[in-house]
Amino acid sequence: MSLFSWLRPAGPSLPGELQQRLQRLPSAPELSECSLREQRWVVLDLETTGLNLNKDRVLSIGAVVIEDGAIDFSQQFERTLQCADLKLAPSVLIHGLGPSAIAAGSDPAQALLDFMEFVGDSPMLAFHAPFDQHMLGRALKDHLGYKLQHPFLDVADIAPLLCPQAHIRDAGLDDWIDWFKLEVFERHNASADALATAELALILFSRARQQQIHSPQNLQQRVNQWKRRQRAPSF
Template identity: 30%
Template structure:
C-alpha cells in the first residue's frame, strides 16, 4: 500500500498539465469498465482505433452513462484486423486524434478504478500515448476480472485445475447475457456484467 502511494506521488509530481489533477481524486462508489479496439495485439506497433467505457455505481451498470469514440489511426490497417473489429478505414475517416480521444476519456474516467478483461494490454496501449502527452501513466486502481474469475474457480480445487479464461467461457460460466464482442463499448458492458456477477457469486 505504501509502495503504491509513493508510486502515485512520484507520477503526480510529473503531471505536465495540472488541469488533469482530477485523475487522482477518489470515487469510492464508482468504477469504470473499459475496452480498446486496436490495429494489432503488439503494443509497440499498435494504434488505438476505438475506446468504449461504462460506469458502474454500486451494483448497477450505468448504461445511460457510457463513453464511445472512434480514432483515426496513423498508417494503414491490416485486413485481418478489420475482420476482427469490423471497423474499416472509411469508418474511421472522421475519427478524432488519439490525443483528443484520451482527453475525453480521462474526463469520463476521472479517478475511478478501472475494470477490464486482460486489462494490462488496454492500459499499456493507453499509457503508450498518455505518457508523452501528460508525462504520467494511468494512475487509477485496476481490477482484472480474469484474475478474479480464476481465483474463484480454483478456490476449492487443485492448483493445476484447468480454467477457461476466454471471455466466451467466462460469460457462459457466469450465466450472463453475451453482447456481440470485439466492439469496444459492448465489451466494456460485458466486462461490467461479469464484474458484478463475480462480486455477488457464491463459491
C-alpha cells in the same frame, strides 16, 4: 537548457485549451477501503491495430460505469480514434473498424482527454487488463504526455480466483460468459465488450462478498495472493 535536454524526446504539442483540461485531471488515488458497492468503477475495452504492445495502436475505446452496485447506462463512453497511415490488418475482420471508420474518428488527443475526464479518479476494470492498461498508457503518453497511474483490476484474474470450480483459469471472456450463461447479443467491439465485462464483474462482486471480500483494496490483495500461489512451484 540542460546539456542533455536534446536527448529527451519532446512531449506532444497541445493547444492551450487541452493543456488546461489536462492540468485539471484529478490525481488517481489508491484503491479504497470502501465497499465494492460504493466504489465507482470504469469498465473499459480497447480495440487496437493488433496485439504488439510496442507497435500497435489504439483504434477505439468503449467504457461503461458500475456505480451503486449496478451498471449506470447514463454513463457510457465510446470513441473511435483517427489513426494516420493505417494499414489493413487481420484484426479488422474481428472489430470491423476499417479505414473509413478510422478516418471519420476523433482526434486522438481530444478523445483520450475526454476519456480521462470520464474516468475521473475511479479505478478501472478490464478483461486481460494488463494489455488495455499498457496500450492506454502508451497512447496517453504519446498524444498527451500524460502518465497513467490509475489502478487496474483484471476480471480475467478475479473470475478464477472466486470461481475455482469452473476450472477455466486461462479462459477468454467468451468462456466466462458461457459459464455464467450470460445473454450477450454483441461482441468484438469496444463498447459491447466493456458491457459484457461489466455484467461479468457484477456477478463476481456478488461472489466476492459471499467470500468475505468487501472492498476494492481487499479484492486486489486477494488477487495478488492468488497470483503468487499460482506462480509458486508445486512439489
